[in-house]
Amino acid sequence: KNRKILGISSTNALELGIDIGSLDATISSGFPGTISSFRQQIGRSGRGTDISISTLIPMQNPLDLFYIHNPEQLFGPIQEEILITLKNKYLLNNHICCASKELPIKLEDYISFGLQDENFFKERLEDLISESLLMKRGDKYYWKGDFFPSKRYGLNDLSNRSYKVILRTDETEEFLTVEDESFVFRDLHEGAVYLYEAETYLVEELDLDKHLVFLRKANVDFYTQSLRHTDITPLEILSEKKIGISKNIEVFFGDVKVEHEYYSYKVVDTITQETRSRFPLEDIPIVRFETRALWFLISFEYQKELELEGYDLGGTVHAIEHAMIAMAPALAQISRWDLGGLSIDFDPVRQQPIIYIYDGYRGGIGISESLYYKLFPLLKLTFKLLESCNCSSDDGCPFCCMSSRCGNANSPLDKKGAIFLLKKLLGIN
Ligand SMILES: [Zn+2]
Ligand SMILES: [Zn+2]
Structure with missing residues (x-):
């Protein structure tokens, strides 16, 4: 703001809430995925009364090129809908578990879960009883599981089939990250090249029983692509x-x-x-x-x-x-x-x-x-x-x-x- 810095290169962390009136120009490296984000980014410049300029450098994908060829689409009404689903039974089951750990649940609570269909909610409760995660006493459903549901279920967890990815060196084995089964089968089979935080790895072993993937750092001039x-x-x-x-x-x-x-x-x-x-x-x-x-x-x-x-x-x-x-x-x-x-x-x-x-x-x-x-x-x-x-x-x-x-x-x-x-x-x- 005191004009000592000429320019700044940043992630989308500066997309929102930065108000520097004297900023003249923005350069977006790649279309950020949504028009709302794009408008936030270009809106960082021109906050005063002077003219400002914004440049979009497209990346190699269809959506970026589409907006380059059809720029009028960037300035019309926003058509991107924000999607929220309350009807995913897997997500809902997780949410009910977490809620029941706090307070017992009643059937009429379906409204608090944003649902219109009481039967659908009842089916979820019965699902969880059959999995021994809830029990019913009177008209209330109590948590019965032996773990903390909020620790096990992430806010958007849909799969309970994850694999641990382990980095091998000559002397050690250390935990790198967790990946979902569907990703593992596609991109972490034996022989696959795996990119993680700008490093390249080669998968040595996929243990299907123990849900483990072992890989090593590798400097290779190829990548792998699976067919299905x-x-x-x-x-x-x-x-x-x-x-x-x-x-x-x-x-x-x-x-x-x-x-x-x-x-x-x-x-x-x-x-x-x-x-x-x-x-x-x-x-x-x-x-x-x-x-x-x-x-x-x-x-x-x-x-x-x-x-x-x-x-x-x-x-x-x-x-x-x-x-x-x-x-x-x-x-x-x-x-x-x-x-x-x-x-x-x-x-x-x-x-x-x-x-x-x-x-x-x-x-x-x-x-x-x-x-x-x-x-x-x-x-x-x-x-x-x-x-x-x-x-x-x-x-x-x-x-x-x-x-x-x-x-x-x-x-x-x-x-x-x-x-x-x-x-x-x-x-x-
Ligand atoms: Zn083409
Ligand atoms: Zn295809």
């Missing part, structure tokens, strides 16, 4: 509707079971990005979880048109799936890694191509539910992203429809097919 099969089974449809100008998109929202099977991993050269070798992954158990998803069907008529035009159907739906996930953070305050997706060019039950977008957390956290109601705007943004990216390859690029976490190594992808189909779905000529 994903299966989705709808368990219950909670809502369905037809959307689009001619009601041409049949969309569903409901409970699904997701299964990931990791079967192989690639070793990729950091500089050339070329695959050096591939190894099988044999002992990794299948990851199974129930969550919520939205899914929609591609009608037979559009399939035929795609085929007539020579587009690849599988590549088309796969490209749309990736690009939709990349654009979802424009409509909800999430990261694209909070979502998973699956595209199928021919579903044997429905006999149609299907695109699934699901919450990447057990029980779901309300993202796909929100996107179910915003599917049309999401498809519009997806179309804009693909159309405005000027890459010329059929496969697209990391700024539009490629995803660094694709379990199928971004194959097949057909960006032009995706643009063609989105035009049909959205009624654009």
Whole structure:
């Protein structure tokens, strides 16, 4: 404030609450994920009456490039919804445990938990009785567990399957961090390269029985990427509707079971990005979880048109799936890694191509539910992203429809097919 420092480089810690009237300029290194954060960042300059300037340097991802190509979107009304779900049974069970440790719970407390459905609350209490964590006396439910629930359950804990990551040196073994099972199977299998706090490690051993991962520091010029099969089974449809100008998109929202099977991993050269070798992954158990998803069907008529035009159907739906996930953070305050997706060019039950977008957390956290109601705007943004990216390859690029976490190594992808189909779905000529 007394003008001794010319500039300051900081994390987003200075995004809020800093008021230095004489600050002339801000430079954001990468889009911060949400427009609200972006506006907070650029709002650090120009707090006086002088003109100020703000610069955004995009990083290598679709959302950053989308805003560079569509800057007007940065200044309109904010569409990002803040998602809170009170209906995740796993989270709710944890919350009830913590609350019951403080005071016994009554059935009518469901209102205090923000719920409208008394039965849903009752089912949770019964769940916890059957797990010997609660007991009922009269009309009250008492804590019965032999541990402190608030110590065991984090505020947003959804998985009880975590692994300890241990750093090995020649003489010692020391605890490094904890990672969730789904992350461990994907990125901490034997032979995997692991990045943690700017250091590179190589995984030596994954102990599935004891839930331990052993790794060593390593200086390597490659990274690893695992490949997987994903299966989705709808368990219950909670809502369905037809959307689009001619009601041409049949969309569903409901409970699904997701299964990931990791079967192989690639070793990729950091500089050339070329695959050096591939190894099988044999002992990794299948990851199974129930969550919520939205899914929609591609009608037979559009399939035929795609085929007539020579587009690849599988590549088309796969490209749309990736690009939709990349654009979802424009409509909800999430990261694209909070979502998973699956595209199928021919579903044997429905006999149609299907695109699934699901919450990447057990029980779901309300993202796909929100996107179910915003599917049309999401498809519009997806179309804009693909159309405005000027890459010329059929496969697209990391700024539009490629995803660094694709379990199928971004194959097949057909960006032009995706643009063609989105035009049909959205009624654009
Ligand atoms: Zn592209
Ligand atoms: Zn993919």
